Amino acid sequence: MxxxxxxxxxxxxxxxxxxxxxxxxxxxxxxxxxxxxxxxxxxxxxxxxxxxxxxxxxxxxxxIIDQFNWWLTQVAWKFWSCSVLLVTFVLSDQFSLLFHxxxxxxxxxxxxxxxxxxxxxxxxxxxxxxxxxxxxxxxxxxxxxxxxxxxxxxxxxxxxxxxxxxxxxxxxxxxxxxxxxxxxxxxxxxxxxxxxxxxxxxxxxxxxxxxxxxxxxxxxxxxxxxxxxxxxxxxxxxxxxxxxxxxxxxxxxxxxxxxxxxxxxxVKKEARMIRDLRLIAYFRQCLPRDFPVFSCDDLVQGFSAIDPFQLPLSKIQVSGGAVYDFLNGTIVGLGSSTCLPLSSECSSPWCIGLAICIDDVGRVVFS
Missing domain, CATH: 3.40.50.300 (P-loop containing nucleotide triphosphate hydrolases)
Incomplete structure (x- = not known):
């Protein structure tokens, strides 16, 4: 294994x-x-x-079923006729269904x-x-x-x-x-x-x-x-x-x-590399399956061809005004106020995906 x-x-x-x-x-x-x-x-x-x-x-x-079938087969070959052997396999199949x-x-x-x-x-x-x-x-x-x-x-x-x-x-x-x-x-x-x-x-x-x-x-x-x-x-x-x-x-x-x-x-270096590759694989899903990707430049070209989603800052419920100064170039989680967990321990909405903030011109975030 x-x-x-x-x-x-x-x-x-x-x-x-x-x-x-x-x-x-x-x-x-x-x-x-x-x-x-x-x-x-x-x-x-x-x-x-x-x-x-x-x-x-x-x-x-x-x-378990494989071992049971093997045991029944050995017994059948040693002591029973071929006709009884057929019945044995039928019974073992029923036993298998019971377990499964x-x-x-x-x-x-x-x-x-x-x-x-x-x-x-x-x-x-x-x-x-x-x-x-x-x-x-x-x-x-x-x-x-x-x-x-x-x-x-x-x-x-x-x-x-x-x-x-x-x-x-x-x-x-x-x-x-x-x-x-x-x-x-x-x-x-x-x-x-x-x-x-x-x-x-x-x-x-x-x-x-x-x-x-x-x-x-x-x-x-x-x-x-x-x-x-x-x-x-x-x-x-x-x-x-x-x-x-x-x-x-x-x-x-x-x-x-x-x-x-x-x-x-x-090990730490490999962990960082794996994290980067997972993020690339995630955002790669935004591109067509047949889009050729052989280098980071290919990814940049593919992402730049996608029409960005626009979200007014007034629609973002984030505490603290200074956070808007750091949105550009960051990866953020997207949630919806209609997707709240039924838990007394957590009031944050479920995450529905990730986005990359690429600009915040005119109080609008592009991602």
């Missing part, structure tokens, strides 16, 4: 698969699991989240990592609903979210309170629309599992934000990836609980991290 490289990668791969299957087996009970994947940066959180998503969507039960009818058709994915999100450009926190197993989460694999907010930064340090309000708003939406237990006649609103991908910043403000997320969500399972460098790891146990506060009945699974790269500065 190639989940992680380096020495002992095969053992780590088996350990990861066992952890994902443990969550999936437990998810046979009700309610569906809410799983948070935590660990330091460059530890493999994204790769494990992908494995867990694919396991919850159905690969685990497919393996119980597996999850959809899995929700809450991405809380504004610096390196998996399906959106940087600066977003988002909620997705996946109906099929995911491909490798490559740098240009963008997916429209179910709901999202644009935080506008790659770290929580600038405004952790605002970031938490966005994350709580997304989780409240998940509870209201995707974790329902009394909507049996509406498959679009039935309860589904949730996988939460978290930031690799696990010290200082990063640890505070992660602890607040876990306290608010109260996950059924927490997967903690552990680095060989002890100083990089999260605290042991249910670190987010204040002693007696909260429900400590959480399934905590500790697994080894993927092989960490010692090239700290190179």
């Amino acid at each position: 190639g989940l992680c490289g380096g020495e002992g990668s095969e053992e780590r791969e088996r350990e990861w698969e066992e952890a994902a299957e443990a969550v999936a087996y437990d998810s046979c009970t009700w309610p569906p699991p809410v799983v948070a994947v935590c660990g330091p940066g460059n530890s493999g959180k994204s790769a494990f989240s992908r494995l867990l998503l694919n396991t919850l969507i159905g690969s685990l039960y497919g393996r 009818s119980n597996r999850y058709k959809r899995v929700a994915y809450l991405d809380t990592d504004v610096g390196q999100p998996e399906f959106t450009p940087p600066g977003f926190v988002s909620l997705h609903v996946l109906e099929e197993q995911t491909k490798d989460l490559t740098m240009l694999y963008l997916r429209p979210p179910k709901r999202c907010f644009f935080f506008g930064d790659v770290g929580a340090h600038s405004n952790p309170k605002l970031l938490l309000s966005y994350l709580f708003g997304l989780y409240d939406y998940f509870l209201q629309e995707l974790y329902c237990f009394n909507e049996t006649d509406n498959p679009q609103k039935s309860a589904i599992p949730l996988v939460i991908n978290t930031s690799g910043w696990v010290k200082g403000i990063g640890l505070h934000v992660l602890s607040e997320i876990l306290r608010y969500v109260s996950p059924t399972d927490v997967i903690r990836l552990c680095s060989p460098s002890e100083g990089k790891n999260l605290p042991d146990g249910a670190f987010w609980l204040d002693g007696h506060q909260g429900d400590s009945r959480v399934n905590l699974i500790v697994i080894r991290a993927s092989q960490n790269s010692p090239r700290h500065l190179l």
Whole structure:
């Protein structure tokens, strides 16, 4: 599967698969699991989240059925005639349908990592609903979210309170629309599992934000990836609980991290490059599919040929008049006052897309 490289990668791969299957087996009970994947940066959180998503969507039960069919085939060949063998396959198909009818058709994915999100450009926190197993989460694999907010930064340090309000708003939406237990006649609103991908910043403000997320969500399972460098790891146990506060009945699974790269500065440089490429891929969608792009100059030429959207500054509800002096040349999130989340924790509108402000002449913003 190639989940992680380096020495002992095969053992780590088996350990990861066992952890994902443990969550999936437990998810046979009700309610569906809410799983948070935590660990330091460059530890493999994204790769494990992908494995867990694919396991919850159905690969685990497919393996059970394959093993059951193989066993029935061996028994039939040894003890029964060919006619009975045909009946055996029919029965195994019925057994397969029984299992497949119980597996999850959809899995929700809450991405809380504004610096390196998996399906959106940087600066977003988002909620997705996946109906099929995911491909490798490559740098240009963008997916429209179910709901999202644009935080506008790659770290929580600038405004952790605002970031938490966005994350709580997304989780409240998940509870209201995707974790329902009394909507049996509406498959679009039935309860589904949730996988939460978290930031690799696990010290200082990063640890505070992660602890607040876990306290608010109260996950059924927490997967903690552990680095060989002890100083990089999260605290042991249910670190987010204040002693007696909260429900400590959480399934905590500790697994080894993927092989960490010692090239700290190179990793940071690669992260910046990936963020830039994701933004380019996002705005590339404004151009025709057959538009040739071989360099940055081609992108500039393509974007300059697009008629800009004009928005009077009087229509923009932003506090503080000085902010207008800094709009030119910035990337902004677009929202609508009619798209407000039904959450007591967040009053900001859902983000509906990004724009590049290219001018602010005559009290009008062009984007």
